[in-house]
Amino acid sequence: MATTRRQFLELVGGAAALATARLDTAPAFAQATPVRMGVLTIKSGIGAQVGEAGLRSAQWTTDRINKAGGILGRKLELVVEEESTPKDTVERFRKLALQNKVDVITGVISTGVSLAIGPVAEELKMLWISWDGTTQKGVEETMPNPRYSFRSTDNExxxxxxxxxxxxxxxxxxxxxxxxxxxxxxxxxxxxxxxxxxxxxxxxxxxxxxxxxxxxxxxxxxxxxxxxxxxxxxxxxxxxxxxxxxxxxxxxxxxxxxxxxxxxxxxxxxxxxxxxxxxxxxxxxxxxTIYFDYADASPLQKQFVKEYNDRYKEWPVFECERAYLVTSAYKAAVEKAAKAIGGKWPTTDQVIDALEGLELESLGGKARYRKDHIPECxxxxxxxxxxxxxxxxxxxxxxxxxxxxxxxxxxxxxxxxxxxxxx
Amino acid sequence: MVAAGLQLVFGVQKIVNLACGSFYALGAYFGVTVVTRALAAGLPPPLFLVVLIAGGLALAAIGPIVERVLRPVYDRDESFQIILTFALVLMFEDITRFIWGSSPYQMGNVYLVYGQWKIGRLTVPVYNLIVIAAGGLIALGMGFVLSRTRFGRIVRATAENREMSEALGVDMRRIYARVFTLGTALGTVGGALVIPATAVTLDVAVEVIVEAFAVVVISGLGSMRGTFVGALLVGVLKAVAIAAYPELELLVIYVIVIAVLVLRPAGLFARAAA
Known part of the structure; x- marks a missing residue:
């Protein structure tokens, strides 16, 4: 049967519509730039050992996420800056937020630095998930009811x-x-x-x-x-x-x-x-939050410990767990928030809402972010x-x-x- | 020893050398490396001290190089000297990071190779006593060299009047290079001697400079004898403060520094220098 001009136009139109529809249904962000995660960590001085361990773990977690397809199809990319004095680290935090335009900032180990970072995160409305700034002293004054700051476990x-x-x-x-x-x-x-x-x-x-x-x-x-x-x-x-x-x-x-x-x-x-x-x-x-030689460790921890030791000839420490928790919590929160809004890329506020109450498996076992932005590990x-x-x-x-x-x-x-x- | 190096270089060359803290740090890092390698190569552990001191002395070879870099600022304002030597501190910190990494560096299990000395209830590592004795010997040696040798007389003459010394035929460049190398060796050997009992980090250079300056301010710029007493004073006061009232550990040193600056700005032993 010969194809009429009308049938041909319908066919072409249908194909075009289908093609358009396919482009529309694939998330717009799948083609977009990578997700950029700022990381602030100690690189020199007495805390360098701990800071380096956290960074290695953040990179391991990032590689793992990217191998599995990234976050909603977008690759995760780390932008690393040094954590030093509160004043200098605040400047680097601002740089990450305003100049590098990262999607989220993680890291920070020192309590003193974290106290200085909190108000800036709130001011810039920049999501900051701390690895290890654990103090409560002064938090009431500097970070009352934080919205954009997620702290670490309590000091004690x-x-x-x-x-x-x-x-x-x-x-x-x-x-x-x-x-x-x-x-x-x-x-x-x-x-x-x-x-x-x-x-x-x-x-x-x-x-x-x-x-x-x-x-x-x-x-x-x-x-x-x-x-x-x-x-x-x-x-x-x-x-x-x-x-x-x-x-x-x-x-x-x-x-x-x-x-x-x-x-x-x-x-x-x-x-x-x-x-x-x-x-x-x-x-x-x-x-x-992690014991490297734990006989009852999860398969995830065992895999991490083995690969970490194979690569660095060292055995991982707690900052590895903290960095893993934070990096994977961000991924999980983005995915949870996206699911709630039909697969679209969520806003920062939607990610924050998803983080509150989020439960996930970390290297040391089950972990959870409480409503007050403090994790339980x-x-x-x-x-x-x-x-x-x-x-x-x-x-x-x-x-x-x-x-x-x-x-x-x-x-x-x-x-x-x-x-x-x-x- | 770092303060002595600072004093020596200032006394003769009139240069405030902040890099003396870096020499201490380099001595400590280098000490760990040479001792670790020597032990791995079969060195009997009791001989590690020889290798440690030799390593510190060998590292002093960087002294003439650094001194050459500093020459352009000898006759310039002190602020130029401070900026240049502080730049050297930052450069040495990055070089150290490049070679040894940013994690704290410690030596293996040699600290107790000479055993412990028990006095009643107290136990003191023999190595600590060796370091104290070494410090005393170095101070005596410095005193002997400066007061009893021809080199020492030239150094003192240069410190008193550079132009006159030069007019009498003293090769100033050579004296400066030697004095600076001696100051460098005091720092590098000091760092090397301390490392078996402790750890070294990238920021130790700045910490050491601050303490060395406190010693120098208390004793008076240019006074070697004063430096010895000032260092003892700072060390003992710090220890007493920790035992009696730990909160005063840092404060006590700076209270004395402020008191000296207010009551006797030239330092407690300024006359000895003159």
Whole structure:
């Protein structure tokens, strides 16, 4: 049958319509530029080790997302800037937002920097999901009811976990305690939490020394001498960077390691520097939100740990988990928001709404962003052992605690929350 | 030792060398590298100190190069010297980052190779005593060189009156290069000696400069004896503050610096320098 002119026009018109329709139904953003994620991380100084670990993990997560098709078809791209002083980092935050025009900014490890970043994120209406700025001090003033800022877990989670484990396991075995903590809100909050929890558990202690070296101190000789003089039964420290192993090394050299019990609430973040030659067995060591050698780890964690070690010849630390959580939470929130609006690319406000209450699997297990923009994660810690294949200490058995077990609920003060416990 | 290097170079060359902190940092980084490699090559651990000091001394070879860079600003305003030497600090920081990376750097398990010394309830690592003794020996050595040798007399004469020394035939370029290299060696060996007990980071150079300046302000610019006493004073006061009232650890040093600047601006030992 010959094709009439009308039939031919209908056919061409139909094909054109179909072609147009196909172009229309494919998301407009699929053809567009990559999603740009700004990352602020520490690259030098005592926190560089931790910052580098976070960046490696953010890149691993990005590669993984891109291999799986990106975020709604758009590739994810990292734009990395250095985190240094609050003032300089705020300038770089503005640069990322205004000049690089990134879609979201992640990273930031230092509490002091995060306090400065919060108001700027709100002012620029720039979505910022923090890796690790954990303080609460000053947050009420600088970030009341933040809309665009998503913070990290509370300062004291690690200390709460360590204190509970210590109170249960060493009850009655120590009386005098000494604190040596970095002199900023993180160190001070942790020390206070420890003292409150000891009291709550009916384990009254007498502080005989509280020392506050500045963050990044690499000479603890005088501090160790002060601890020797104080002769505490237990030494509590929340040093989290390269200074933790220097402190332990100098404490060991001065003969403090022996009868004294040690609690290092988060030095697992630099675990490979805690060599067996100077780190005692039986010390409480907190690893924060991931323990690299966890037998019951998820397939995701096992894959990450293996690939990380294959590539960098190091074992991952908690900042890896933080960076993974934040990067994948952004992806999950964009996809959740897009689904709610029929597959279109969501606005920043829609992504924020999706992030609130979002549950996802992170490297350390299930995690969730609360409505108040604070995440809940699992925490890991335990008592050190030499029984492993490494030249540094590990923990056995591994204690795992969930976010609600170690982090106060929204709107409740830490002391009130601790006092409300039934122990 | 860093403060002594700062004093020496200022006393003779009248240049405020902020890069002395970088020499300390480089000495520490280089010390880790040479000792680690030497141990891996089979060096008996007790000999690590020899390699460490040799490494620090060898690194002082950068002194003449840096001194050559500084020559154009010898006769210029102090602000030029400070800007140039601070630029050197930043450059050395980036060079260090390039070679050793940005993570804190520590030495392996050699700190306790000489054992511990027990005095009653106190335990002191023997290595700490070696470092104290080395500091004392270096101070004595410096004193001997400056007061009893021909080189020392020329150095002192140059510090007193550069033009007259030059008129009497002193090769100023050579003296400057030697003095600067000696100042560099004080920094590099100082950094190397400290590293077994601690860790080094990229920003340590600036931290060390600040403390060295506090020592120099307290003792008085140009006074080597004063530097020795000033360094002891700063160290002891810091330790006492930590033991007695930790919150005063940093404040106590700067209170003294302010008091000296207000009451005796030339420094506690300024007369000794004259």
């Amino acid at each position: 989670c690690e200390a709460v976990m360590a204190s509970i484990v210590v109170a249960k396991n060493w009850k009655g075995k120590f009386r005098t305690v000494a604190g040596i903590n970095p002199d900023y809100s993180y160190g001070r909050d942790n020390w206070q939490a420890f003292l409150w929890i000891m009291e709550k558990y009916g384990n009254p202690v007498t502080p005989v020394s509280d020392l506050w070296p500045k963050l990044g101190t690499t000479d603890f000789t005088a501090h160790v001498a002060a601890l020797q003089q104080a002769k505490p039964d237990l030494i509590f420290s929340s040093h989290w960077a390269g200074d933790a192993s220097v402190l332990m090394k100098q404490a060991h050299a001065a003969g403090l390691v022996g009868n004294t019990k040690f609690v290092f609430v988060v030095a697992g973040g630099v675990h490979e520097t805690l060599k067996k030659s100077f780190t005692p067995e039986g010390m409480f060591l907190g690893y924060n 699992n925490f890991y810690g335990g008592f050190t052992t030499y029984k492993n294949r490494f030249d540094f200490v590990t923990i056995d058995p591994v204690v795992k605690m969930t976010g609600p077990e170690v982090q106060k609920p929204s709107g409740v003060g830490l002391k009130d929350w601790i006092q409300s416990w039934k122990v």
